[in-house]
Amino acid sequence: MLGQHLHRQSSSDISTYPEIILTSLQTPQDDEHLRNKTLILDVEGGLLRSPSTFPYFMLVAIEADSFLRGLILLCLYPLLCCLPQEVELQIMVMVCFMGLSEEKVARVTRATLPKYFLEDVGREGFEVLRGMKRVAGVCSLLPRVMVEPFLKEYMGLEVVVGREVKMIKGRYVGLLEKESEGRLEQAKFDQTEMIGFGCSSSYFGYDHHQLFSWCKEVYLVTPEEKRKWSTLPRDQYPRPLIFHDGRLAFRPTPQATIAMFMWLPVALPLTLLRTLIFLNLPYPIAVAIGSVIGVTTRVINSPVHTGQVGSEPHAQPSLQGHLYVCNHRTLLDPVYISAMLNMQVSAVTYSVSRVTELISPIRTVRLTRNRDEDRRRMEQSLRLGDLVVCPEGTTCREPYLLRFSHLFTELVDEVYPVALVNWSSMFHGTSTGKSKYLDHFYFFMNPRPAYDVQFMDKMPTRMVIDGKRCESYEVANFVQGEIGRILGFQSTKLTRKDKYLRLAGNEGFAH
Helix, strand or coil, X not given: CXXXXXXXXXXXXXXXXXXXXXXXXXXXXXXXXXXXXXXXXXXXXXXXXXXXXXXXHHHHHHHHCCHHHHHHHHHHHHHHCCCCHHHHHXXXXXXXXXXXXXXXXXXXXXXXXXXXXXXXXXXXXXXXXXXXXXXXXXXXCCXXXXXXXXXXXXXXXXXXXXXXXXXXXXXXXXXXXXXXCHHHHHHCHHHCCEEEEEEHHHHHHCXXXXXXHHCCEEEEEXXXXXXXXXXXXXXXXXXXXXXXXXXXXXXXXXXHHHHHHHHHHHXXXXXXXXXXXXXXXXXXXXXXXXXXXXXXXXXXXXXXXXCCCCCCCCCCCCCCCCEEEECCCCCCHHHHHHHHHCCCCEEEECCCCHHHHHHCCCEEEECCCCHHHHHHHHHXXXXXCCEEECCCCCCCCCCEECCCCCXXXXXXXXXXXXXXXXXXXXXXXXXXXXCHXXXXXXXXXXXCCEEEEEECCCEECCCEECCEECCHHHHHHHHHHHHHHHHCCEECCCCHHHHHHHHCCCCCCCC
């Protein structure tokens, strides 16, 4: 391996410091000399592409507390740029953590921050990490509590060492403490030869962590090389990013955060106007006016032939209504389907807030998770008219489909699948927190919220393959697969329970 070697020695000519190697990046897969060693990784310098930690602190401020705390941090940003790095870090920790409960911060670090860290991972740095036998992460700037869930669950690190934020009785006081060196000692990494990896600017720019002094060699990339790093493609994530939470749909850099706060005074009355339009005006008029005020709606394969009362978009000689089956993006899915059909439909709901049901422009049918009772309610609703069901049972933001519950296949002889996709540039219209009743408001707060509604050909629920009748769960899987094929989404076997246990630590019940 070619590179510039910097080697310090004591007066007795015995090496007491690691060998510093400034070199072009070479992955351990290509070097047998490195593959079986333990890596001490400088997380900010050797894994993340951006040198700024501001967006991560902003996420903690807003998602764990409020927009007000985020605004305070933003107002301090010009001052932070003029201060030494250590003082800047202390102030950001104070502003973002002071008074927050351990539970709120843990939820953000588990459910929100990993998405933004993954989007900031450099592919070249990840290649180094992936090829090592064991890896310990060292965080010089970000507190350990902010990065540990991401590094352990998504990057596969065994140990994460970083500075601690002081707590008293379960609440953070906003002061940084020194990290616990016992974490690395417990891992018994001293039994293997260790090497370090990071960036020369961070390594020489401030006192590097003493763990690097345990390394035989420390490999450093220069800032110029690091600026050429590419983002890690989604298909190379060590663990798929299927679930994440939080309201912000953008990376809150200082410039982007300023734009958000400038937009909020406009967004609030505009959201109220958009909501009132969809609640009170006929669908054709509401969609037309919505397009003028920034709400983009596109329908593909529209089944609507006439807007006359009593006309049926799909001809079906049955006393029952039509059953529309769709993937679940936001609580507005059934409303958009109803608008594109230009007729009133009912929607199946489970564990949504009473506020959401109260302001819904369409009739809702609350399920109980009791199979017999749910069947009865859905059959009764179908006798009254058309029904929309989201068999996933919860929303999914990423291009994945959760497992479809198969109850819908037992109600009718044919279903009408609908593929939905939406776009949000500033705020997510979904949440697993206590503010779920604000979901549709957040969606309409986006500058240009957009929805695509694609009606698919009807599908039978009584299928025979190779002379064998398909079970109801097989039919549900087939419908899931067809919707996924249209959208380019990947089908999974994950459920609503998996999502809420992962993001919120509960099973997703609302009261």
